[in-house]
């Protein structure tokens with residue numbers, strides 16, 4: 001499942017091909033995604049329009065155009081790819097925007113948990129996913145937001161990290177990795193953690209996301225276009241705990257443990273993380 005660094009890398013790689021360019025043709029299939037594609041509104045609002053900006057909020061991408069805003073979420077398996085028109089279309093290509101430079105931006109989503117909707121700018125703030133998003137973990141105010149949320153939460157700290165109304169865009173892999181780097185157990189009750197250690201955790205969140213972004217940037221420089229995909233699409237960040245159940249901790253050699261917490265795995269070292 002794409003997380004903030006993957007979505008940000010998609011933004012960085014698509015922006016030069018979208019911003020300042022005009023959409024000359026829209027092909028959209030009526031299909032029910034998490035929020036369904038409405039072909040008529042796509043065609044009416046995006047044919048002939050110029051894209052003014054490509055922004056990210058949490059894991060959402062917003063393409064601001066002259067008459068509307070397109071809102072994308074990659075869900076579990078969504079990808080946005082840049083292709084020549086003569087390149088064959090993958091299965092589950094739901095939306096194709098032909099740009100004035102001749103290339104196509106395609107939205108592909110086999111599992112259909114994604115979002116590709118057209119909104120008016122004033123609808124953004126009331127959108128159910130966007131309206132309640134917390135602060136960006138790479139932006140200002142992140143330390144303070146995490147401290148406040150942790151101090152009042154009886155939930156395990158991993159749940160606070162994944163709460164999108166606290167930090168927008170952080171997902172399970174990087175949450176586990178940040179906890180490992182901060183030496184904090186994902187199972188520890190949030191408000192029992194000292195403010196100082198929450199500060200260490202906030203710094204670790206930022207560091208692990210920046211590492212992943214840097215890895216994505218490297219991939220971009222080396223390989224051109226990158227698309228975020230849930231299967232093997234993660235950047236080569238060195239994972240200390242995630243997916244390493246039973247393997248030795250790089251810090252102390254103890255076996256990494258896995259537990260399931262609210263339906264998602266947590267991975268941690270029972271010795272280094274308290």
Ligand SMILES: [Zn+2]
Nearest residue numbers: 249252269272
């Ligand atoms: Zn350890």
